[in-house]
Every structure is written in C-alpha cells, then in structure tokens.
Amino acid sequence: MKKCIACGMPMKSPEDYPLGDTTKNYCKYCAKPDGSMQNYEEKLTSMTEFVVKTQGLDRQVAEESAAYMLSKLPAWKKERS
Template identity: 40%
Template sequence: MAEKCPACGSCGMPMEKPEDFALGDVTRPYCLHCTDARGELLPFDKVLETNARFYVESQGVTPAAADAMARAMLADMPAWRDRH
C-alpha cells in the first residue's frame, strides 16, 4: 500500500517532492506557497489571496466566489482553524 504524501497544514496542498515544502525541508509542515523566504508561515490574508487567485485561474470562478471558497477551505486547516 502506498504511503500517503503529507499535505500543507495551511492550504492542504499535497507535498509530494522536497521542493514542495518550505525551504525544501520535508520536516516543515507548510508548503513553499504558504511561507516566506525564511520558511515562516505567511499572514492569513496573504495565504487567502493566493488561494483565491488559484481558484479564479484554475476554475474560472468569480473573485467573490473564489474568496468564499478559499475562506471555507482554510477554516479547516490546522494553521487557521483556531483563527477568530
């Protein structure tokens, strides 16, 4: 049985290769898209913006729909679920 690849604790992206992880470090819990140049988690608003833009570009939804989709998805992620 294949081992499940880890997912980013911020956005849920599958992290299949070392370069998918922050700083290329497979022990880090977040992906390269959700972290800064030091490997630190970006602010919620930046992660939200990046994910909403992805939905607009990949699924062709409106910016308002993309924002709602991204907020709903991020609310379930370990990095953000306790955010008020």
C-alpha cells in the same frame, strides 16, 4: 506522508517543502520567499487568486470558497467561524 497544515497539499518530496526544509509542516506554496509561513490574509489572497486564475470564478465567490477551504485546515483554527 505529511500534509500541509495551511492548504492540505500532500508533501511527498523535499521539493514540496519551503527551501527544501522537510522539518516544516507547510508547503512551498504556503511559504514566503524567506521560508516562513504566510499569514491567514496572505494565504486567503493567494488561494483566491489561484481559484480565479484556474477556474475563472467571480472574485467574491472565489474568496468565500477559499475562506471555506481554509476553515477546514489545522493552521487556521482561530479563523474558523
């Protein structure tokens, strides 16, 4: 089972992939509407918003945590500090 290179989510079935395209290495949550992968800034923003929405954290804390989570994923090697 592949894991999304951009957020780490396991991709079990075609519906987990962008536009059902199982050749992609990223999941539907990390894709733009046209199926291409979000860039780092877009992913950082969407993950920060998700953490704020679901855990109610302070936005700056959420953004620092999102940046830390992304730094551990293969898609964002260049952004690693």
